[in-house]
Amino acid sequence: MESKNISRREFLKKLGLGVAATSVVAAACSDKQKENAVEGDIPKGKMTYRMNPKTNEKVSLLGYGMMRLPIIQSENTKNAGSARDTDAPIDQEAVNRLVDYAIAHGVNYFDTSPAYCKGKSEHATGIALSRHKRNEFFIATKLSNFAPQTWSYNASVEMFNNSLKELQVDYIDYLLLHGVGMGEDGMQVLHGRYLDNGVLDFLLKQREKGIIRNLGFSYHGDVNVFDYLLSQHDKYHWDFVQIQMNYMDWAYAKQINARNTNAEYLYNELAKLDIPIVIMEPLLGGRLVKMPDAIVKQMKEREPEKSVASWAFRFLGSYDKVLTSLSGMTEMQHLQDNLRTHCPLKPLTEEEKDFLFSIAKQMVEKNNIPCNECQYCMPCPYGLDIPAIFTHYNKCINEGNISESMQDKNYWKARKAFLIGYDRKVPKLRQANMCTGCNECSPHCPQRIAIPVEMQKIDAYVEKIKQNLL
Amino acid sequence: MNKKLLRTTRVILASIFFVLITLLLLDFTGTLQRYIGFMAKIQFLPALMALNFAVIIVLILLTLIFGRIYCSVICPLGVFQDVISHIHSLKKKNRFTFKKEIKWLRYGVWVLFIVAMIIGINSFVALLAPYSSWGRIVQNLFQPLYIWINNFFAFLAERADSYAFYSKEVWIRSLSTFVISAVSFLVIGFLAWKSGRTYCNAVCPVGTTLSFFSRFAFFRIHIDENKCIKCDKCTKNCKANCINGKEHHVDYSRCVVCGNCQSVCPKNAITYSHINNKVKKNRDNVSEKANNVNESKRAFLFSSAIIGTTLAIAQEKKKTDGGLAVIEDKKTYKRSTEIVPAGAKSLKNLQNKCTGCQLCVSKCPNDVLRPSSDLLHLMQPVMSFEKGACRPECTACSSVCPAGAITPVTAEEKTSIQTGVAKWVKQNCVVVSNDHNCGNCARHCPSGAIIMVPYIKPDVRNNNGETEIKNSTEALNKQEVRQLMIPTVNESRCIGCGMCEYVCPSRPFSAIYVEGMAVHKNI
Incomplete structure (x- = not known):
């Protein structure tokens, strides 16, 4: 214990102007300062950067994910959080505002894809970034991977050229093969999508020409595909790899879902090859923010003034091969909170890491459905709102509103909260009882959730509490 | 005796009845039923239909003793007219006149x-x-407003993370x-506005x-002829147009x-009391036995409903992520x-x-009941399952x-009352048309009446593309490993609740x- 404390102190000394120090300064300031909001301004020029060993460029540890862009709110967008949930137009002014603010505070990595926000993300990102100097930001986009119709060589080249056009740039800083390892047979999809049709060769050529400055892939699912691509490192020279990593996936990926691979393994394999790592799903799509009350309490006991999300980013920042952690920040508050965490980032002590692993263990034991609301499963052909159903169910687990039996003390209260909340969050015709089990969804799920199975479980539970047969 | 006593009592009682019975009709949650449900059951015609003789006798006795206070107090339509x-x-005082009874109409x-x-x-x-x-x-007219107000509260409750209100579709x-x-x-x-109780009379x-x-x-x-000064105030204030003040005659x-x-008589010449009066014998009462009715049944074919049925399922190819497929509204079968x-x-x-x-x-919380639109049975409830089961x-x-x-039935009794039987319509089934398994009907059948059986495709082809089916076993063997299953209905267990129809993705x-049964059966 003693030695750990010292190391922490030493660390603070090193950083000098760390967050804690900032707050000390703030506390010592005059009454005028006290009038300001508790957290005060976010310091400029304090962003923590990581070096890309190939290009020697400094990449901000906080990266901006352009997957959950804000929309113009209207009557019809009641339940929609961002542009990925709805057809409502993207609020370009808000995007510009967010991007300007992020760049002003040192964020320089922006990650998008032709698929995001129903295909509208690249365009909006292009508009926002075109207002800045080209050397102020790095753009990451992907050769996306959904319907086999888009797999042909020509369609892929067209997709790539379209990205350049939408983003209003003549080169891409970071280009990824999108979601390798997904699908029923990950290897087969990899071959069909990128290898056999010469698409990867095309991309390698673009890299030689300098139109792609860094080439990598984002990985979900089948670990054989990951291992295979790394085994070909000598041939392809991956400049970076994007993986899903957070304190849940570090050691409990298998517990959440048997087909996932622990981030610990992925990270270490990449570290061995000295490949920079880009992190996706740092908050598991918000699940590491919307935590059960008891867990939030444990975090707040340690860091009363820090957000729940800050723990997740500090965890990632504690690993030095991490180039940047992508966060899809829809609202200014998200951005500001994340900037506070990263300007500069205070790494975790070993003891704090252990604390987060204990949190992860508690989460696994809660039996949440590991849905990140990434919307890859959507649209369901039968109109279900799959992520909304899972989110409601997880919320009820977290709030203790899933009953074991009618004898439970709070059964009637929990029943009401579940059923009324269910109708509020999910329209009747989009609820779990409408699932046909066609399984169109599961192959798209990066978390490999057996969606129809979970749907039928939830539905069975709903039927039981409706009929009071629990 | 206070000359306003009768009127005041009547107004108070009528207000209570009117407000409560209207609330009973507005309430969609079913909570008021327990306390004031009786108010609907003491209404004359419903009681007559229910052969609720005690209520009928009491109402008739009430009328024989006090006159038509039923119309003034218990009947909400009567009170509604009084309010108007x-x-x-x-605005306009003393606006009524004596009118003769419109016998032919009445x-x-x-x-x-x-x-x-x-x-x-x-x-x-x-x-x-x-x-x-x-x-x-x-x-039809007020419950929507009531629900909208409720939904507004539900909206507020949702913001406040409270479950005190839930919203309901109008x-x-x-x-x-x-x-x-x-x-x-x-x-x-309009009639009430113009001339009071015309509709009632x-x-x-x-x-x-x-x-x-x-x-x-x-x-x-x-009317006490000795006290009456023939000011005609009573006539001018009789909303039933039934007082001829000049002649001291009341109909x-x-x-x-x-x-x-x-209450308006300046001379207190009007009393509400028992006085022996020679009253002309009236016509005999007419008995109102509930008569057995014979009526012809409609014989619609549902075939028209099937024609033109399409599966509007968005088998959209995924190019981007997110979004919700459009859900087409269900249409009602002509049963x-x-x-x-x-x-x-x-x-x-x-x-x-x-x-x-x-x-x-x-009161139907599942949006199943709705008034029939059949001409002979307009306004009477029938069930349909587009919005719920x-x-x-x-x-x-x-x-x-x-x-x-x-x-009245209990939930337990209900599980064994057969109100109809489900029928499968092959050409609409997603298993047949979309070539993947579903079974949602069977999963939701509360009585376990739906049995899933293997589906034998009409065209099981061999490698040369030729169709060759000799018998069903062979056909089954020829099919892919992933066997398609279709629903069948065990008629003896189906209770016609419509759960299958509601959750069917087609x-x-x-x-x-569900096809209804003219006579319900206990199974």
Whole structure:
């Protein structure tokens, strides 16, 4: 214990102007300062950067994910959080505002894809970034991977050229093969999508020409595909790899879902090859923010003034091969909170890491459905709102509103909260009882959730509490 | 005796009855039923339909003793007219005159009403039933407002993370019934505005029936000729137009004992008391036995419903992520026999007894019940499953029905009452058309009546593309490993709850739907 404390102190000394120090300064300031909001301004020029060993460029540890862009709110967008949930137009002014603010505070990595926000993300990102100097930001986009119709060589080249056009740039800083390892047979999809049709060769050529400055892939699912691509490192020279990593996936990926691979393994394999790592799903799509009350309490006991999300980013920042952690920040508050965490980032002590692993263990034991609301499963052909159903169910687990039996003390209260909340969050015709089990969804799920199975479980539970047969 | 006592008592009682019974009709949560559900059951026509003789006898005795206080206090449509009429009277005092009874209309309608009851023109009976008219007006015109206000509270509650209110969809269940309600609201309201109780005394069959007794009421309004100064104030304030002040004559068949005349008389010449009076013997009472009705059944074919059915399922190719597929509204099958709730016993029982008050419709939490649009049975409830199924735990309609059209059943009894039988429509089934397994109907069947069996495709081809099916076993063996399963219905276990029809993914027409049973069966 003693030695750990010292190391922490030493660390603070090193950083000098760390967050804690900032707050000390703030506390010592005059009454005028006290009038300001508790957290005060976010310091400029304090962003923590990581070096890309190939290009020697400094990449901000906080990266901006352009997957959950804000929309113009209207009557019809009641339940929609961002542009990925709805057809409502993207609020370009808000995007510009967010991007300007992020760049002003040192964020320089922006990650998008032709698929995001129903295909509208690249365009909006292009508009926002075109207002800045080209050397102020790095753009990451992907050769996306959904319907086999888009797999042909020509369609892929067209997709790539379209990205350049939408983003209003003549080169891409970071280009990824999108979601390798997904699908029923990950290897087969990899071959069909990128290898056999010469698409990867095309991309390698673009890299030689300098139109792609860094080439990598984002990985979900089948670990054989990951291992295979790394085994070909000598041939392809991956400049970076994007993986899903957070304190849940570090050691409990298998517990959440048997087909996932622990981030610990992925990270270490990449570290061995000295490949920079880009992190996706740092908050598991918000699940590491919307935590059960008891867990939030444990975090707040340690860091009363820090957000729940800050723990997740500090965890990632504690690993030095991490180039940047992508966060899809829809609202200014998200951005500001994340900037506070990263300007500069205070790494975790070993003891704090252990604390987060204990949190992860508690989460696994809660039996949440590991849905990140990434919307890859959507649209369901039968109109279900799959992520909304899972989110409601997880919320009820977290709030203790899933009953074991009618004898439970709070059964009637929990029943009401579940059923009324269910109708509020999910329209009747989009609820779990409408699932046909066609399984169109599961192959798209990066978390490999057996969606129809979970749907039928939830539905069975709903039927039981409706009929009071629990 | 205070000359305003009668009027004040009447106003207070009427207000209580009117407000509570309207609340009962508005309430969609079913909570008020337990406390004030009786208020619907003491209404004259529903009680008559339910063969609730105790209520009928009490109501007749009440009329024989006090006159038509039923019309003034218990009947919500009567009170509604008083409210409208009163508002007009506030602006324009002393606006009534004595009018002669419109006999041809009053007794003509009454005779037609009795005939309609006997030969089973149930929609005509329901149309004239006064309490039911009010029920329809409330359910169709006021409940939407009530629900919108509730939904506003639910919206606030949602913001506050409270579950005190939940929102409910507002929809027009039957256009014809909605129009009838709106028209009767306007017509009856207009008549009340113009001339008070005209509707009650010229049209309403319950008013006419009670008038046969009120003529002989023990307590009646009397004008003391010695005190009367013939100022005619009583006449001018009689909303029933039944006082001829000049001649000291009151038409007791139309008097609803409101007490307005008494309260305005400057000389206290009007008393509400028992005085032996020579009253002309009136016609004999007419018995109103519930008559058995024969009526022909509709014989619609549902085939028209199937024609043109398409599966509007968005088999959209994924190019981007996110978004929701459009869900087409379900359409109603034309059922050859309508489905009526467990407790109705039979279609005929419901149709003969229901007065179309919409109390059950306003209470149905699953949006299953709606008024029929069939001409003979307009306004009477039937079930359909586009918006929900008749859920096994719910017995709301059976517990509210005041007319005995839907008799009380428990949730346990309901599980064994067969109200209809599900039928599978092959060409609509997603297993057949979309080539993947579903089984949602079987998963949700509360009585386990749906059995999934292997589907043998009509075209099981060999490697050369030739079709070769010799027998079903061979066909099964030829098919892919992933065996397609289709639903079949075990007719002896199906209760017709419509769960399968509701959850069926096929739209707009479900691939499994319920045909009603004319006579319910215990299984």
